Amino acid sequence: MNTFKLMNKGQRTLVPVDVSTVQERVYQSLRLGLLRGEFLPGEQISIRSLAEVLGTSAMPVREALARLIAERAIEQSGPRTLRVAPYLASDHENYIRIRMQLEGYAAERAASAPKDPALIDSLKRHNDSMAEALAVGDFDAALAGNQAFHFELYRAGGYPQLLDLISTLWLRTGPIVASARKDAKLFDRLFHIGFRIHDDAIEAVERRDRAAARWAINLDIRSAHLAIRRFYKHAADQADNEGS
Amino acid sequence: MNTFKLMNKGQRTLVPVDVSTVQERVYQSLRLGLLRGEFLPGEQISIRSLAEVLGTSAMPVREALARLIAERAIEQSGPRTLRVAPYLASDHENYIRIRMQLEGYAAERAASAPKDPALIDSLKRHNDSMAEALAVGDFDAALAGNQAFHFELYRAGGYPQLLDLISTLWLRTGPIVASARKDAKLFDRLFHIGFRIHDDAIEAVERRDRAAARWAINLDIRSAHLAIRRFYKHAADQADNEGS
DNA sequence: GTATTTGATGTGTGATCACATATCAAAAAT
DNA sequence: ATTTTTGATATGTGATCACACATCAAATAC
Secondary structure, eight states: OOHHHHHHHHHHTTOOOOOOOHHHHHHHHHHHHHHTTOSOTTOEEOHHHHHHHHTSOHHHHHHHHHHHHHTTSEEEEETTEEEEOOOOHHHHHHHHHHHHHHHHHHHHHHHHSOOOHHHHHHHHHHHHHHHHHHHTTOHHHHHHHHHHHHHHHHHTTTOHHHHHHHHHHHHHHHHHHHHGGGSHHHHHHHHHHHHHHHHHHHHHHHTTOHHHHHHHHHHHHHHHHHHHHHHHHHHHHHHHHHHO | OOHHHHHHHHHHTTOOOOOOOHHHHHHHHHHHHHHTTOSOTTOEEOHHHHHHHHTSOHHHHHHHHHHHHHTTSEEEEETTEEEEOOOOHHHHHHHHHHHHHHHHHHHHHHHHSOOOHHHHHHHHHHHHHHHHHHHTTOHHHHHHHHHHHHHHHHHTTTOHHHHHHHHHHHHHHHHHHHHGGGSHHHHHHHHHHHHHHHHHHHHHHHTTOHHHHHHHHHHHHHHHHHHHHHHHHHHHHHHHHHHO
């Protein structure tokens, strides 16, 4: 008669409980939105408006935003105002340097890991999908492909904690990068260069060349940074001209 | 006539508003508690109990904990259970490697910055206060001195964002480090070694020797790590013996 | 005596309300 | 016509309540 109980107890130990709270889904939704550029840098955020759009009450949104504030993806610009972190040239440059340290290290670790043909295949696939998306002008898919490539590589480094830190950095700079799509020509060129650098990175991992892997990723980050800086500088100049 | 308006617009940009909400004070309080070792690794956390102790309602505590969860200082171990991140040897080792990348880089930047006698003085003062605290067996003050030394150094690197990342890493590993105080002998030796390494770091900064600064900080982190690993290994062995 | 059931207690989650205050446009006074 | 005042609206913050569920010990049934 206690057969059932034993069964229950036996399978109870580590069943990955899928308790998906409303707050969690709101959080993931906002996170995705930030990475896909659905929020502009500096854009004001309202708890109640978001709650209405997402079809929940204000409570889960409030908590999800609290988490995003803790990750510095959203900031409190005043006593009663939330906004997406705006673009600030010097801040962004700081983030780029930090990202080079962290992501360069992750790439280095990925290249040090035992050779994994499946990884190489997967990286190539992500990079190709990025190029294909670019060919048809689908910037959303290109961004997703780029992100998938990078995180697949970093995941191979084998540090969940490092991956997590890098994620929050991407979350902070996500809206800034994604907004650059407004200049289609620049965005297109940026990703074409990225595609070639990714190829170098894949080759470096294949050769298990740590230094080359780090170098490639750092070049990728830096070149993207330069393009984005140019974009915002251009936007600022244009705003000045209109203002005068 | 628009003088006032222009002034307002000019100074509006970065006024550091001091709206200290209850939530913020709760958050800072919990943060300090974590860093000072008032919570044990793996300890269960209850919103309502904390609210009672802190003399607030559950609401601010809930939000403060949400932020700490986002920073991975507290984790959700089950559907309805919060706890301080427990000690896990491999996880902690990962954090150590990441800290070496980030804090080593920060030290490097501090050593690259223009020479600043006030900084050197301040570093020496923090390091001495750590040694003095140690001499009278005040581990709380020693921990505080150690922390002050490190963050003073990193602050000199000039990257607020980097400092922020390092802070969250310290928050995650804080309870683990602070708990090691239970082995007074080990803790004492750990800090004595730290004192000497800090001296090397100060000297490196004085000479503006980036490589030496990075090396010293990395040695500091690594040696602390080894001591702490030994502490937890010893504690686990003891628990095994008692269990047999 | 032992195994099962039950019930009290404590947990995080989410909804709803009251509140102080920031913002902005309309109205009033100069 | 310009400046000042005012009032409506929207904001985040915090308190309180209802709820579903997990845990554990006491009570019950075997």
